[in-house]
Amino acid sequence: MLLEFNAQARTLQGTGASRRLRKSGRVPGVVYGGDKAAQAIDIDHNEIWHKLRQEVFHASILTLKLDGAAESVLLRDVQMHPFKRQILHLDFQRVDAKQAIHLKVPLHFINSEIAPGVKLQGGIVSHVINEVEVKCLPADLPDFIEVDVKDLSAGHSIHLSALVMPKGVEVVAHKGEDPVVVTIVIPRGAASDEAAAAEAPAEKK
Incomplete structure (x- = not known):
């Protein structure tokens, strides 16, 4: 483009x-x-x-x-x-074509609708980070980084270290840091309803 x-x-x-x-x-x-x-x-x-x-x-x-x-x-x-x-x-x-650059690149989240945490558990996808700083040569700079959440369950997260980088691209992060990028959470109301449903049979006995 x-x-x-x-x-x-x-x-x-x-x-x-x-x-x-x-x-x-x-x-x-x-x-x-x-x-x-x-x-x-x-x-x-x-x-x-x-x-x-x-x-x-x-x-x-x-x-x-x-x-x-x-x-x-x-x-x-x-x-x-x-x-x-x-x-x-x-x-x-x-920009010098021969020198690496540092730039923040947007994250694009895919397959949210089929993630187990959403489809089966009624969770909501929460984007904790929407962009990430990368280092690469100008010719290798991606338009965005894709984050696939198709296997994510409620209560679980994808961390920065788990992102798949294109060839020649590396994440810029502070040593020892591995922040959460995306997670699936259960809404409070839904969690309360589930708890009430679980307790209901016990009350009838």
């Missing part, structure tokens, strides 16, 4: 210049890293707004088309207005 966006070099900087840019429908930003100096840029607000609504745009190598030249970049930061539907500033980092 080709993910590209257009930008132009920004010469005027400062609070006043950025405010005027935003009023004209542009978003100030910066692209940095690699063997080049940081470059101030501005982007069409409407174009980038729709791009940002795509999950894949936040976890992929992007093509920045800057004044006719193309560069590979990662989206590193988005500053939003506290209450308006407005992007205030964007940060992008240049």
Whole structure:
């Protein structure tokens, strides 16, 4: 999937210049890293707004088309207005094809409806973690990591260490940590009903 966006070099900087840019429908930003100096840029607000609504745009190598030249970049930061539907500033980092990158990738959970904990025990799938930080070369970066819960029973969990990573991709985690990614829990009301049903025959005796 080709993910590209257009930008132009920004010469005027400062609070006043950025405010005027935003009023004209542009978003100030910066692209940095690699063997080049940081470059101030501005982007069409409407174009980038729709791009940002795509999950894949936040976890992929992007093509920045800057004044006719193309560069590979990662989206590193988005500053939003506290209450308006407005992007205030964007940060992008240049990508070197030969250097490993660190990026958070979304998790996609599959087969929830056929998990024993849901289908047979009336449980609810609880997503504890929705994204995971990975390390890999740019060419190996996945759009998402799949988590299959088809064998998960109520009261059981899948931990970070159990995730199957694509070739060339490794999870970035603190030493000794293995957090829960997803679990299946029984709703309180359902658990109470089951307990009451179990006690009912004993009361009749």
